[in-house]
Amino acid sequence: MTPPRQPLHATVAAVRIDDAWRGVLIQGPSGAGKSDLALRLMQVGWRLVGDDWVDVFACAGALYAAAPATIAGRMEVRGLGVVSRPFLPSTRIALSLHLTHEPVERMPEAAQDVIDGVAVPRLVLDARPASAPLVVAAAINRAMRAAGRRGDSAL
Numbered sequence: 001m002t003p004p005r006q007p008l009h010a011t012v013a014a015v016r017i018d019d020a021w022r023g024v025l026i027q028g029p030s031g032a033g034k035s036d037l038a039l040r041l042m043q044v045g046w047r048l049v050g051d052d053w054v055d056v057f058a059c060a061g062a063l064y065a066a067a068p069a070t071i072a073g074r075m076e077v078r079g080l081g082v083v084s085r086p087f088l089p090s091t092r093i094a095l096s097l098h099l100t101h102e103p104v105e106r107m108p109e110a111a112q113d114v115i116d117g118v119a120v121p122r123l124v125l126d127a128r129p130a131s132a133p134l135v136v137a138a139a140i141n142r143a144m145r146a147a148g149r150r151g152d153s154a155l
Helices: 034-042 131-148
Strands: 006-009 011-016 020-027 047-050 053-059 062-066 076-077 081-084 090-099 111-115 116-123
Touching: 006 020, 011 034, 011 090, 011 131, 020 034, 020 062, 020 076, 020 081, 020 131, 034 047, 034 076, 034 131, 047 053, 062 116, 090 111, 090 131
Parallel strands: 020 090, 090 116
Antiparallel strands: 006 053, 011 020, 011 047, 053 062, 062 090, 076 081, 111 116
């Protein structure tokens, strides 16, 4: 039986860590830079899962995301339009990223989102600085290490 899926206004990009793909769920209002950040991540080896809308679902205590079939492999690039990109059909989510244009705390407390009953580490980030992809990579690696210390097989 296929787990129920819920649509979510987000972009998902995934990176290969320890022989498994792990994704970041990039959320924010229109114009916040979701697709732009995903493009910059893809420039350094990440893979697109879905752009603008994804289906999320919980399975065996983990959160997953997949692109709806109608937009799989497509991404909106501001100023260019819709382009085709290589993509992964789905990935396990390791980080929930909230984009903002407001100042971000320098040393925030650890936070998490609960999505479809699954707790996922949360990061609030301004995606405009050139360092944003590096911050995302560091955050997903930290989330994976923390999950390993807890013995959390969900990540």
